[in-house]
Amino acid sequence: SQELEQSPQSLIVQEGKNLTINCTSSKTLYGLYWYKQKYGEGLIFLMMLQKGGEEKSHEKITAKLDEKKQQSSLHITASQPSHAGIYLCGQGAQKLVFGQGTRLTINP
Amino acid sequence: DTGVSQNPRHKITKRGQNVTFRCDPISEHNRLYWYRQTLGQGPEFLTYFQNEAQLEKSRLLSDRFSAERPKGSFSTLEIQRTEQGDSAMYLCASTGGSTVNTEAFFGQGTRLTVV
Numbered sequence: 003s004q005e006l007e008q009s010p011q012s013l014i015v016q017e018g019k020n021l022t023i024n025c026t027s028s029k030t031l032y033g034l035y036w037y038k039q040k041y042g043e044g045l046i047f048l049m050m051l052q053k054g055g056e057e058k059s060h061e062k063i064t065a066k067l068d069e070k071k072q073q074s075s076l077h078i079t080a081s082q083p084s085h086a087g088i089y090l091c092g093q094g095a096q097k098l099v100f101g102q103g104t105r106l107t108i109n110p
Numbered sequence: 111d112t113g114v115s116q117n118p119r120h121k122i123t124k125r126g127q128n129v130t131f132r133c134d135p136i137s138e139h140n141r142l143y144w145y146r147q148t149l150g151q152g153p154e155f156l157t158y159f160q161n162e163a164q165l166e167k168s169r170l171l172s173d174r175f176s177a178e179r180p181k182g183s184f185s186t187l188e189i190q191r192t193e194q195g196d197s198a199m200y201l202c203a204s205t206g207g208s209t210v211n212t213e214a215f216f217g218q219g220t221r222l223t224v225v
Contacts, residue, residue: 006152035213044114044201044216045153090152097143097166098203098214100152 005029006091006101014107020079023104025091027072034074035098036065039088048076048089083108112136114217116202122223123192130188131220135204142185143214144177145201146170153201159185192224 007026015021025034033052037045049058054069062079078085086108092098115134123129135142140161145153156175157167161182171177174192179185189196199221203214 037216042199042219042221044116044218045203047213047215050213092152096141097155097158098145098153099155102150103152 004102005099006093008089008091008101008104010104011102012105012107014109015081016109017082018080020077021081021106022078023076023089023106025074025076025101027093029072029093031067031069031072031074031093032095033093034065034067035092036074036076037090037092037100039090039103041088045090078106081106081108083110114202114204114215116200116217116220118220119218120221120223122225125194125224126191128188128190129192129222130186131200131202131222132184132186133202133204133217134184135202136206136215137183139204139206139215140182141205142179143203143205144185144187145203147199147201147219148197156187189222192222194224197222197224 005028009024035050036048039045049065051067057066064077067074088103088105090100090103092100117132143158144156147153155168156171157177159179162179174190177187199219201219202217205212205214
């Protein structure tokens with residue numbers, strides 16, 4: 003089984019709608035990274051969360067870390083076509099272990 | 111461009127051939143990582159270097175795989191006697207500083223297709 007499980011695995015939303023992606027760990031979370039990947043390209047760093055209850059925002063993307071639940075969520079407000087891609091959560095002090103990714107499609 | 115650079119971007123090779131990929135990390139970064147990503151999955155760790163020392167190798171890294179970072183700068187990943195199962199995106203990342211929990215910067219990847 004995966005150390006990090008992401009849900010949903012794929013998501014199709016209409017432009018302008020809000021959405022949430024979840025990442026659940028089977029181990030205690032000491033730090034959680036969110037990356038975005040366009041198809042066939044490398045990963046782009048979005049945010050890093052280190053403390054329980056921590057919440058960070060970048061433009062219309064907000065991520066939270068719930069250490070007790072061993073879970074992080076990524077929320078996008080008023081989605082735009084530029085938000086389309088694969089969102090990956092990862093954890094680790096040195097090497098990163100990633101979830102399987104959530105593929106986000108934005109319909110106009 | 112001061113980001114992580116990987117070459118080539120795409121490689122098509124026949125089964126049984128050897129291939130070598132190169133990664134140039136961000137210049138001041140002392141840690142360099144290799145990951146492999148197959149379709150529909152997240153990247154999987156292969157190996158990492160701190161300066162020129164290879165500190166960890168994944169069980170995924172069979173004997174046909176070897177990585178080097180001879181001068182603590184660029185790194186190469188070689189796959190010998192390629193198999194169709196080696197087809198994947200190979201990603202390189204680098205991080206800097208002595209502290210842990212710093213974000214890793216990824217290259218654009220090398221997509222390998224073994225035919």
